[in-house]
Amino acid sequence: MAKQTAEQITTKAGGRLDAVFAALADPTRRAIVEQLSRGEATVGTVAAPHDMALPSISKHVKVLERAGLVRRRVEGREHWLHLAPERFATAVEWFAHYQAFWSGSVDRLAQLVSELQEERNET
Amino acid sequence: MAKQTAEQITTKAGGRLDAVFAALADPTRRAIVEQLSRGEATVGTVAAPHDMALPSISKHVKVLERAGLVRRRVEGREHWLHLAPERFATAVEWFAHYQAFWSGSVDRLAQLVSELQEERNET
DNA sequence: GACATAGTTAGCCGATCGGCTTACTATTAG
């Protein structure tokens, strides 16, 4: 129930937010997130569409892991990657909090959310 | 009405998302955003709490401006800064879209939003 | 055992970042 101030959120999750936002600031990494949002995949599979050396992708994956956005399950010689939704929520909370200060923006977010829910129900 | 795919969002706002997330990856800049969320302020006022040389803050502000998160109104020799909510929405949309792929996350976001709305109505 | 496959580690390189200082511009005050 306790109202969290922006300050509290900032200090509590500050370090994490640094890593999360930094991780998402790169288009390759956002593309990886997008791909993983369609289901888990191995490092190689994730690398395939990216005309980029495998070690580079490996680095990107590790950045996402350190940010807590992606987790890894080693299975034989394959490394399966999947999103870790909780950490995304950390970032969304940060936004949501500030939205409360912008006139009308919460309502806009609310509308967006309800559209997404409808969309999902249609499927 | 047209469903936007993640791909479309990514390509359409890709460059912007780079700048937005990169801008928010720095704690000083997030603190500036927080301060501006409580109302517009001059560059000097924004700099005050930050034990950092003024030119450094000036740079940070420019990063936020280039990301489209902050705008500036020059009034005499003072530069007044304020948040630009629309660009924040760009980032939130990105999250919201992916949340649709995570089980239950949209509902969690929805709950968060409704809590924020209640909170605001209480005030 | 030998080879192939999946992936990481290490290290190089140029570019960008985040801080600084110094010097400048522009507006306001005396």
Add this chain to the structure above:
DNA sequence: CTAATAGTAAGCCGATCGGCTAACTATGTC
């Protein structure tokens, strides 16, 4: 006119970033 105030511009510096290659580890296959 002069001095103070608000802020930007330019350039330095060390650190991190994002790509690469070359070499390695570990698992699976023949």
